[in-house]
Amino acid sequence: MIYMDHAATSWPKPPEVLKAMIQYLEESGGNPGRSGHRLSVAAGRIIYETREAVAELLGVRDPLRVIFTLNATHAINLVLRATLRPGDRVVVTGMEHNAVMRPLRAMAVKHGIQVVVAPAQSDGSTDVAQVGPLLQPKARLLVAAHASNVTGTLAPMEELSRLAHAAGALVLADAAQTVGAVPIGIGHMGADFLVFSGHKGLLGPPGTGGVALGDGVDATALEPLILGGTGSRSESEEPPAHLPDRFEVGTPNGVGLAGLGAGVRWVQSHGVEELRAREMSLRRQLVEGLKTLRGVVVHGPRNPADATAVVSFTVLGRSVSEIGSQLDERFGILCRVGLHCAPRAHRSIGTYPEGTVRLSPGPFIEPADIDAVLSALRQVVARS
Ligand code: PMP
DSSP states (O other): OEEOBTTTSOOSOOHHHHHHHHHHHHHOOSOTTTSOSHHHHHHHHHHHHHHHHHHHHHTOSOGGGEEEESSHHHHHHHHHHHHOOTTOEEEEETTOOHHHHHHHHHHHHHHOOEEEEEOBOTTSOBOHHHHHHHTTTTOSEEEEESBOTTTOBBOOHHHHHHHHHHTTOEEEEEOTTTTTTSOOOHHHHTOSEEEEESSSTTOOOTTOEEEEEOTTOOGGGSOOSSOOOOSSSTTOSSOOSSTTTTTOOSSOOHHHHHHHHHHHHHHHHHOHHHHHHHHHHHHHHHHHHHHTSTTEEEESOSSGGGBOSOEEEEETTSOHHHHHHHHHHHHOEEOEEEOTTOHHHHHHHTOTTTOEEEEBOOTTOOHHHHHHHHHHHHHHHHTO
């Protein structure tokens, strides 16, 4: 089996991740921040260590400014609900995922939020020249996928943040596809909110993700998405002002966060730069091979330095779902076909409504696996 669906969720997980999760349940599974006994303290320590590891990876100075959530979608909803007020204007890129578009559409209907889309080109890149004018008058927030989950195209976050800040807008960088795969610094990117998935490039289990808050963000001015007990300031029925408790309520996913910590340490020990160089080389190999196949059209940037390892393609006259089924059934190659929860991105690159075949290799994929994928595709494509 060759798993080429890393952009949906990473698989397999490093053995260290599984071990950390089992160890958490066996040795430290008390309720963190609640009971004060040794199992509770041990659980709290493991979660804090994960917070420290994520903070270090993302260049966040204070680990308490890393808020854990169920996934990137939950974190995006948290930020949108916390920052937007009725009538506010939001600028998004033409490559956003439905994790951004669906909550915004709902807020447009319910709260009169105005959603403005900055056009993307057919390779998934944002037309930066058009973003500045769209931020006027007085946009409240700019949202950009740091990398598209359809084409892998990287957004120029630094430049977008500069434009947004010059117009007085906050910046939400959706780094679901880039944490662990591309070097990231929240300060360098200029993001006020940096959203991440724990289960993709960080190699953690499902049920993990979060958002890091930039230095300039006053968390006490933000309304939490959900309210409840935190084990702190229990005398009050108001949400606590301090981080991360203001946004993390109820019993946390300790077992998942133990696994996430091990995933982040695995990524750090291999080095994000090294993992990135490896993935760019796999992308180059994949794209060059795909281009030799009859009828295959690759959708995305030409230069691997402008993208993650995510590669989308279509085959003239063939349905993407048929190609996906053949890859799975005949060759044991697992990929994703269709719209990948990002219809907006497909409208931008011209592959709506059919979508694409998406191949997304992770860190355990070898060049020989890419050769096997290309050989399988050669047979699938030849059968037309
Ligand atoms: N944004 C992007 C760009 C994504 O690729 C994804 C996952 N496909 C999400 C958001 C949502 O991530 P999660 O599954 O962690 O909620």
